[in-house]
Amino acid sequence: MRDQLAYLIASINRQLEEEMSDILKPQGVAIEHFRILTALAAADARPMRDLASAVLIDPASLTKVIDRMVVEALVFRAPDPNDRRKVLICMASKGKALYERLKILHDAQQQNLVSRLSERKADQLADILRGLMN
Template sequence: MAPVRMKDQLAYLIASLNRQLENDLEERLRPGGVPIEQFRILEVLDASEPAPMGEIASQSLIEPPTLTKIVDKMVSEGLVYRAPDPNDRRRVLIVTAPAGKALFKRLRGVSTAQEQRIVELLESERAAELRNLLRELLQ
């Protein structure tokens, strides 16, 4: 197999697309005053709340030390709070505060609109095929 130019390598294309999508989402969240990392945390909590830090880190793709700093800031802003795990007092769960729920509800459409733009661009059948291909690569 002949060497593939860097700009044609699948890993490069995937990373470049990820950067483009993240930048687009950041730009669309900026008027709401919410950093993308905080939005991702609220998105994880909206899907499964309460959640332990490890699960949030994994699903939001944020490194644990960075996540701790972001959650500390979100606690001070009244967006989330920490609660003891009723099944294991040594574990801490993160819960969305009412202000965090209201903020996420207001901004949820930003990521939904981005997903719709991608699906429309690819047409739904090709978007589903791409989703399946990416899931295969993630395993």
Template sequence: MAPKTLDDQLSYLIASANRRIETELEERLRPGGVPIEQFRILEVLSENEPCAMGEIARRSLIDPATLTKIIDRMVRDNLVYRAPDPDDRRKVLILTAAEGKALYKRLSGVSSAQEKRLAEVLAGEKAAELKTLLRELLER
């Protein structure tokens, strides 16, 4: 049986929850002057550095063309820098510059606090269950 209203559609509920969570994170990052996309890039690099542009695009959920523009800006702001891939000179790797590492260290608590709040809202066990369900959905 098809959902009766928009509020009954799983895809709508997931998109709405994502929009609310992203908006909240954007608002908390605003005082630091960092757009959410730049924060996500620094987050990806903090977990896996150096990192190829394609991997950053995939993990940060940023379109590759848009990512190039954001990385250009971040290079100008001395947050990241480009280096050739030692295994394939045609590829470029992205690394975090000292200023980018300091910025991420200063702002990483924002993301951690949000994750903690979400776990509290979902009473811990439900948060773990939701992560499992979403991973299953993404694997299909």
């Protein structure tokens, strides 16, 4: 079983998520919140369905997470100017400030991972994994 690719990928994902959760815990931030802030940093605003796909959270669960983040003033909801029936999720200024602090911690984890592999191997692995994605 330890040689199965899916098992290996899932195992390293779990390890990296646990490491990141341990890094975020002293900041009082859940990994899901960090993922959402990261996705919103890459785009000014995102519809819920797009955001759910980007952060690997099912839409029903994402709604609850966004509700908590709205209460914490990290994000806010806004009507889509192109379709008033849709709601966009936007990063609030408090969320931007938090993201900038957390990004430094995330970048350090990323650098640690790259150093464990070597930059060349990390680039190769990223290419391989992107190739596996649909």
